Amino acid sequence: MIKNYFKIAWRNTVKNKFSSLLNIGGLAVGMAIAMLIGLWIWDEVSYDKYHQNYESIGQVMTSQTSNGQTVTFGSTVVPLSNELRTRYGNSIKRTALTSGGAHILAAGETKISQQGIWAEADLPAILSLAMVKGGYSTFKDPSSVLLSASTATALFGNTDPINKVVRVDNNTDLKVTGIYEDLPNNTTLNGTMFMLPWSNPANFWSRQPAAWDNHGCQLYVQLNPHVDFNKVSAQISELTKPYNKAINETIQLFPMARWHLYSEFQNGKSVGGRIQFVRLFGIIGFFVLLLACINFMNLSTARSEKKAKETGIRKAIGSLRSQLIGQFLSESILVVFLAFILTIVMVWLTIPYFNHITGKQVSMPWGNPSFWLSALGFTFFTGLISGSYPAFYLSGFKPIKVLNGTFKVGRLAAIPRKILVVVQFTVSIVLIIGTIVVFRQIQFARSRPVGYTRQGLITIEMNTPQIYGHYEVLRNDLIQTGAVENMAEASNATTQIFAYNTGFEWEGKAPGFNPTFANVFVSTDFGKTIGWKITEGRDFSRSFPTDSGAFILNESAVKLSGIKNPIGKTIHWFGKDHVVTGVVKDMIMESPYQQTVATVFQMKPDWVKFITVRVNPQMPMREALSKIEPVFKKYNPGSPFEYKFIDDEYARKFSDEQRIGSLATVFAVLAIFISCLGLFGMASFIAEQRVKEIGVRKVLGATVFNLWQLLSKEFVVLIFISLLIATPLAYYFMHSWLQNYQYRTEIAWWIFVLTALGAITITLLTVSYQSIKAALANPVKSLRTE
Template sequence: MIRNYLKIAWRNIVKSKGYAAINIGGLATGMAVALLIGLWIWDEVTYDRHNQHYDRIAQVFQNQDFGGKIDTWQTMPHPTGETLRRNYPDDFKHVVMASWDFYKELTYGDKRLKKLGKYVEPDGPLLMDLQMLRGSRDALKDVSSILLSETGARSYFGDADPVGKVIRFSEREMYTVQGVYRDIPRNSAFANLQFLAPFDAYIDQMGWVRSMVNPWGNNAFLLYVQIADHADMSSVSEKIKMVRNDHLRPEERRLKPRLFLHPMKMWRLQTAFENGVVADGGLKYVWLFGLIGLFVLMLACINFMNLSTARSEKRAREVGIRKAIGSVRAQLVKQFFSESLLVVMLAFVLSLLLVQLALPLFNSITAKQMHIPWLSPMLWLAGLSISFFTALVAGSYPAFYLSSFQPVKVLKGTFRAGRYAAVPRQAMLVLQFTISLILIIGTIVVFRQIDYARQRPVGYNPDGLLSIEMDSRHMQGRFDALEAELLATGAVTGVTQASAPATQVWSTNGNIHWRGKDPSLAVDFPTTTVRANYGRVMGWKFAQGRDFSKDFASDSAALIVNEAAVKYMGLEHAVGETIRWNDMPFTIVGVISDVIAESPYAPVRPSMYRMDPNDVSLVNLRLHPGLSSKESVKKIGEVFGKFFPERLFDYQFVDQEYGRKFESEQRIGTLAGAFAILAVFICCLGLFGMASFMAERRTKEIGVRKVMGASVVNLWAMLSKDFLVLVFMGILLSMPLAYFFMHNWLQGYQYRSDMSWWIFAVAGIGVLLITLLTVSFQSVKAALMNPVKSLRAE
């Protein structure tokens, strides 16, 4: 019986090739979108799950109270790790202090390459669940050892055994390779780490850590833990919350620091915090794209249902004859479900091909390395489940509708679909337009928000600005000579230094006091150390006062603050005011426009800059605007090669670094735009099929009207107006829904664009034009048909 059902289904597909192509093509596109989104969601929700201790690993975070506003930090003071090990030995299996991820020059023989790595305490490889190819995970107990990733080791040693070889970081840092670990999967918080070095060696390099008078007052390191097998995450988190508070000075306790554990399962999708409470973060995008995939698949199913029911009258006689010779309704339902299933399975096979073709582009947009897991049972289980679900959804209405025809009326020729038979099809078309318009409006709003933030004044001139990260030890006593030689090349117009990039905040300070400050007020100001003339080179815009200068010896005790700081401190005339920073007096000599060093979507925090040539590392250069950037960089590289032959010349353009702040929103907007285009494409396929059917159904009517004198324009308008009415209904429904969703989305940004009327107008007019183009092809074709052919049977 099933074989018979499938044979008849195949014959019907072959008989109506055009409609079958539209059905299969639309379904395949919808299923391909659903599969792509499914792969993306799977990659997101399986982050770090390769670690067998996934549910017992956490990072230690802390909340601090700044005048009623709770900020959440992931940095910890240096003694925190040892304190947890000593005071809570039964609650933790591993406690690992670590540095941030950073690039380091590793040299072996004549090979000098930059590698991404991290300094960690000895238990780090155990906590990360590294899979060792050579050596032992305990190797970092030796302060002179290093572990390399498989890729990192191969780049230096090829297929040779690297264990026992000595890798040089700098003149003072030499490490012996004691192990090679398998590359960490890309969907991991520790992805791309190509080396792990001992944390104690890192601390030894940073003399200020050992010499700190108050080590509990400085938050500079990361802390990871694996709780004991019998321990409960929330209970341990509650136990440790006061650890730091017990060691702070009385004035520092105003911040009320509270430590807590942030589980590994939340690292990827729940990284944002709002007033001390974890927020959705990336989880909202998982839900968003999950809904988009569902909606796009729904659009494809609607196309299938609409075309199947629209052509019901052509199959009415078939149903009547089958019922007359004894077929019961259940058999007819099975027949139509078989046809749906065959169409869906063909679409599923085609969708896999489309996904395979689209994956390279999709990976480049999402910055992932996803692939179709052909050998995974989950793929086929999910694919077949989607196929059966789609067949059930797409074939349900046609199956029950077609099987309900009465054979007597059908065979007597008195069957008519009825005046309300088209209402479900029209409702589904309106739903299609509504969903498509919401996606289009959402895409426009996302890109407009990105552009709005891009146009925000950054407080300096990023064009032609070059940043080079240098070790401050290498620069001591050499900067003046380096500056002179760089200026002599003519490639640059200014050279300066700072302790942090212009696009990031590397240090904050809370021990700041000014005239009139509330003694109970806790603050946290971003603070940066710079050289003289930093503002001139960066292109700062001064609202008051002047830049740091070598001509003023007193500038060693001077400050430059931003306008946000002046407003926050309530200073009417800031220049000349005295600020106490770490119990030392500083005089404000300048006020600058707010510099965006953090999120371009958030207000700029009150910030301060001071001059200290001994506490700077990054070199900033302003390229000569009249010369080629390529030629200028070449000259700069030659000078750096002369002064620092042991180092790679590595630089960053500041405008490109600033542009990376928009990557996440840009990626979301691009994906949403692509899916919106596919949604419109699926709608157009359905419209094309429906327009073809309507024109075919009204062939004789069109012929009569032409004979009676109707023009092509009259006929085109007659055939198009029904679809335009449905589009208008979709526009009316989509506008309030789109406004509601996108208005709420924009509320997540403190610096945001508005919802202008033209966004809705552009989306609505665009869909109207696309509908007209799609429908007009069939309408004009039908209107131009020779009435002699259409009326020949009469």
């Protein structure tokens, strides 16, 4: 019986080539989008599950409250690790401090720059690193180093690296005692290419065992089995307060299971993050697949009259309704299975492009039985859903009415099809409006004044001791090449801020008021190099030796502090008095979507880590870099010449939103495509159904325009209904999304007008081909009865 069902289903599929092609193509596109989104979502929700101790690993997060606002960050203090180990050993199994950054690794003549971390001895066990060679215990040696497999290959090729010596930052020799498998792309620490021993004297933070006021490390913990994170967090929340009473601070344990998807904090609590993208794309995938299923339902029910006699005859000769339902469902499942085969091909071909857009490294899990079982189950389910309405609708025809010619589908039969078309275009219009709003938000933030000149700026991180102490001669040599206009040093690049501090005192400060300021330490020429805008006072100057240790405040810092006429005022901080010499216009150094951080710039050249260079705009960049590189190698021979363009670094701040916009664009275009396939099929059916009516109208004098108007009007009305539903829905969702940004665009009225015009135009273009084709047909052929 089942074999017979599929034979008939195959014959019907081959017989109706046009509608079958529309069904298979539309379903394949919808299923391909759903599968790609499914692979993306799986990659997101399985983040960090590579680690065997996934459920018991957490990070210590610090929350500081100032001016009624609570800021939560992942940095903490060094002595906290030992405090947790000794006082909470019943709950906490292991702790490990880390401090990350780029370092120069050298083995013989081979030198590479990689991201790595200083880490306490228990970190490899906490992360359950897969050791290729060596073991965890060797990392307790302060002269050891653990390398990732790819880093070991880069340094030593195919030779055995164990017990070989690696020179770090040209000043520390360490022995390779272990090789671990590269961490997967969907792990938080996947960029960690090596681990350096925390207790080594070269690690600055190892010399801060009692610094309760210096937040600069990350602290990871592993709980004992069956210990609750919330319970331990409540126990340790005020552990740091007795040691740093000047700051209103609490700590908490943030489970690894929430690191990736729930990384945003408000008022000290995890409230969301990338989980909103997972939900968003999950909803989009569901609705795009729904659009494809709607096409199948519409085209199947639209052709019900053609199958009406077949159904009537089958019923008359004894077919049960259940058998008819089985026949129609088998046809649906066959079409969906054919679409599934095409889907696999489409996904395989488009995954590289999809990874490029999303920044992922997902792949087809060819050897995973769970994937195939899920995919086939999903295909079978889609077939049932797609074919359910046609099956139950067609199988309900009365055979007597069908066979004596009195059966008519009637207007009511078209209502479900019209509803489904409205649903299709409602989803598509919402996606289009959402895409436009996302790109407007990105452009709005991009056009925001940054407060300095990004073009022509490059930044170089100082990783080796050789580069320090040569600032003046290095700067003079670079300027003499003609490739450099100016150069300065700073504690961070201009697109980021590392340090935040409290404890600033000034005359007139309100009691109990202890604001947090960002700290940027710079050399004299920093402002001239980046081109900041002085609004009051003056810039740091070589002409004023007293500027050593002086402050320049940004406008947000002046506003936050409430200092009136700040020029010449003294601010006491870190045991010293600092004179304010100037006020600078706010600069965007962190998120372009958020308010500018209150920042204090201090002239302190001995606390710097980055060199910022202003390239001569009159010289091509390639030529300028070729002249800059040998100068750096002269004073820093132990380090590769590596630089970053500030323009590129700033552009990366838009990467998440850019990916959302790009994906939304692709999904919106494909959703419109799928909807138009359905419209095209419906228009084809209606034109075929009304062929005699069109012939009569032509004989009576109707023009091609009259007939086109007649056939297109019904679809335009449906699109207008879709617009009425989609407009408030899109406004609500996008307005809610924009609330995530302090600096955001408005939802302009023209977006809805433009989308409406676009939707109507696309609809008319889609249905016009069939409408005009029917209107141009010879009425003699359509009206003859033979």
